[in-house]
Amino acid sequence: MAVAAVPRPLTWEDLEATPESGHRYEIMQGELVVAASPGGPHQLAATWLAVIVAPHVYERKLGVFYGSPVDVRFDLHNVVAPDLTFVSEARRHIITPHYIDGVPDLVMEILSKSTRRYDLVQKAALYETAGVREYWQIDTDARTIVILSLQDGRHVPLPVRDGRVRSDVLDGLEIDLAEFFAKVF
DSSP states (O other), X not given: OOOOOOOOOOOHHHHHTSOOOSSEEEEETTEEEEEOOOOHHHHHHHHHHHHHXXXXXXXXXXXXXXXXXXXXXXXXXXXXXXXXXXXXXXXXXXXXXXXXXXXXXXXXXXXXXXXHHIIIIIIXXXXXXXXXXXXXXXXXXXXXXXXXXXXXTEEEEOOOBTTEEEOSSSTTOEEXXXXXXXXXX
């Protein structure tokens, strides 16, 4: 009688051993998630966010900002690569040469047709449960930026005032939505 092997949850080590293919790989609850390369509006939004956020972070010595995906290891079976990531100066110790080993202070995901549900459901749940202080959801189709702020263990949307979003984590940072999305298209 043959016994079938029970598949085991994937880990960071499995992700490291995955061959390069031009795709983005993540592990969510021990399962491999593969995403295609993002399209034009996604890349433009990421570029403009980096242009706006990076100087704000570095001029004020707030911490480290990644303007492109970097692996974030929340635990052994949850390793994701947010589109943009911020780690505060006080938590800089979680940054290793190859990945972020712990919970970043802020993550940004730019919604794409292929990843929208994954970003809004699975990743949102992971970010909230793990304790990410701010989770930004950028929707280039709807021309919106929703900033979810962690309050009492739950992500709550911050208000948009006068057509601007303001970060609680990146003190003093505000983005005019009309101006931002005019650059993305």
